[in-house]
Amino acid sequence: MITKRIIPCLDVKDGRVVKGVNFDNLNDVSSPVELGKYYSDCGADELVFYDITASSDGRRLFTDILKEVAQNIFIPLTVGGGINTIEDFDRVLKCGADKVSVNSGAIKNPDLINEAAQKYGNQCVVISADVKRVDGEFRVFAKGGREDTGKEAIAWIRECVSRGAGEVVVNSIDTDGVKKGFDLEMLKAVRKAVKVPVIASGGAGSKEDFVTLFKEIPDMDAGLAASIFHFGTVKISDLKETLKQNDIVVRSI
Amino acid sequence: MLAIIDYGVGNLFSLVSSLNKIDVEAVVTSDPEVIENADRLILPGVGAFGDASQKLYESGLDTVIKNAVKKGTPLMGICLGMQLLFEKSCEYGEHKGLGLIKGKVIGMEGTIPEGLRIPHIGWNALKFHKESPIFKYINEGDCVYFVHSYYGVDCNDSLIATTDYGKEITAAVGKGNIYGCQFHPEKSGSVGLKILKAFSEV
Numbered sequence: 001m002i003t004k005r006i007i008p009c010l011d012v013k014d015g016r017v018v019k020g021v022n023f024d025n026l027n028d029v030s031s032p033v034e035l036g037k038y039y040s041d042c043g044a045d046e047l048v049f050y051d052i053t054a055s056s057d058g059r060r061l062f063t064d065i066l067k068e069v070a071q072n073i074f075i076p077l078t079v080g081g082g083i084n085t086i087e088d089f090d091r092v093l094k095c096g097a098d099k100v101s102v103n104s105g106a107i108k109n110p111d112l113i114n115e116a117a118q119k120y121g122n123q124c125v126v127i128s129a130d131v132k133r134v135d136g137e138f139r140v141f142a143k144g145g146r147e148d149t150g151k152e153a154i155a156w157i158r159e160c161v162s163r164g165a166g167e168v169v170v171n172s173i174d175t176d177g178v179k180k181g182f183d184l185e186m187l188k189a190v191r192k193a194v195k196v197p198v199i200a201s202g203g204a205g206s207k208e209d210f211v212t213l214f215k216e217i218p219d220m221d222a223g224l225a226a227s228i229f230h231f232g233t234v235k236i237s238d239l240k241e242t243l244k245q246n247d248i249v250v251r252s253i
Numbered sequence: 254m255l256a257i258i259d260y261g262v263g264n265l266f267s268l269v270s271s272l273n274k275i276d277v278e279a280v281v282t283s284d285p286e287v288i289e290n291a292d293r294l295i296l297p298g299v300g301a302f303g304d305a306s307q308k309l310y311e312s313g314l315d316t317v318i319k320n321a322v323k324k325g326t327p328l329m330g331i332c333l334g335m336q337l338l339f340e341k342s343c344e345y346g347e348h349k350g351l352g353l354i355k356g357k358v359i360g361m362e363g364t365i366p367e368g369l370r371i372p373h374i375g376w377n378a379l380k381f382h383k384e385s386p387i388f389k390y391i392n393e394g395d396c397v398y399f400v401h402s403y404y405g406v407d408c409n410d411s412l413i414a415t416t417d418y419g420k421e422i423t424a425a426v427g428k429g430n431i432y433g434c435q436f437h438p439e440k441s442g443s444v445g446l447k448i449l450k451a452f453s454e455v
Binding site for chain 1: 267270271273274299300370373374376377378398417439440441445446
């Protein structure tokens, strides 16, 4: 039986991981390479590197660092941030990414999904959607959650999948940072709407939140979080132990 | 020297990195002479069977591989590279494989229980069917990383491991000096590295 995936997400700006990270045994807490290795060794099932750099110099630096990260971790690696063209796909895939996550780039140009899926396969294209409730409906936001696109989220995600996206990351802006649990209502709606794997993001504050996620939505594929892993609030090995005790199938290391 | 056979399909970055990690000297090549003289071969691959097999035949590398195998050179096929070892595939029409492993490759669509997602993507556990030197450093139940929509069947005595995805799916094959993994050892963490290490010692 396929295991539930636990995925830490690292935001990288100008070559450094942002958000102070607090770990023992790590000399350089903002080195993407060190952190990547740390997570890979402690049982993360996949890593997401998100480039939040704005400058082109920063982007080049990100690409160099990505290569070094990829040389040192041997689990699947998803890269997102600043992906607007097929050349951007090419750039990060050549550096060792396995999957590429698109968000604003797909909103601006939905054909990017078709083009990338045809060239690299559906398994390679991840649609990442920042979703917030507006006027009683789920709405897609662009530009890191700052801009309301007016698009209804479930329809948008369906469209992305029919265009060839092989996986969906749903980040609930409503629960993001609140640390009171995943947005089960929103996730259930997305899970019902598409057949491809869905990754839950936004709101995890404790191990129990992951247990609730996989108990309430048994066919949810993965849970993603950032700060609770970075700050050590939740250790991945402990989390997996707790999930196992709750009869949720996870990979042991 | 281990040769990774480059016939123009797939991204070999991770495979090279993982072999470097375990100190196995590897070269990515399409040169028949290098392949003939290599002490081990890896046949990688992602994409569609028809396209990939066509590229192998057009480049003449199919014959080079078969000759090396006949000579006793250990060969490991990974993912599509494993499927290419089979006699044929039914992916978008019928295509001839290398025929080094008995059996054929079929699609998951309609042959696995309904409700399961296709492709089969993620970490899944290995169930051993036979002892194999490539498993000498790992244990039954260890998880490895899969990404595929097609799988090998009817490989009878070459079947060395399966994984449970609604039914038992071929995960690895082995026959003499020929090995194949449906999963990606280069993406399967320490378990995958141990499989590559074991292959580098057969």
